[in-house]
Amino acid sequence: MIVLVLENVPASLRGELTRWFVEPKTGVFVGRVSGQVRDLIWELVCDRLRGGGGIMIHPTNNEQGFEIRTHGETRNELRDFEGLMLFRKALNPREQELVAKEERSFHWNSEESAFEAP
Secondary structure, three states: OEEEEEEOOOHHHHHHHOOOOEEEEOOEEEEOOOHHHHHHHHHHHHHHOOOOEEEEEEEOOOOOOEEEEEEEOOOEEEEEEOOEEEEEEOOOHHHHHHHHHHHHOOEEEOOOOEEEOO
């Protein structure tokens, strides 16, 4: 099964994707196609995003059991965390300030190989 999530894309692209997928919610597509068709659809999506963003999740043979592809501007950031692909919620300016402050409050102590508060 393939899940495709599109944000801020032309209605024509969404309409075209309904040839292969069902759209249970606006911008969310679910379906089952071959690997070759999946790759062609991803190329189509990447070519026609027009400033939007796309995320495709499909099964594969890895530890998580799926692969995540992203292209363009999406609300969430994809991060590799020790081999696991995770989404990080986009932070608002206040949250960014708090994270930066917290990161500055710790420093790396190479002699003891541990983080220490100042």
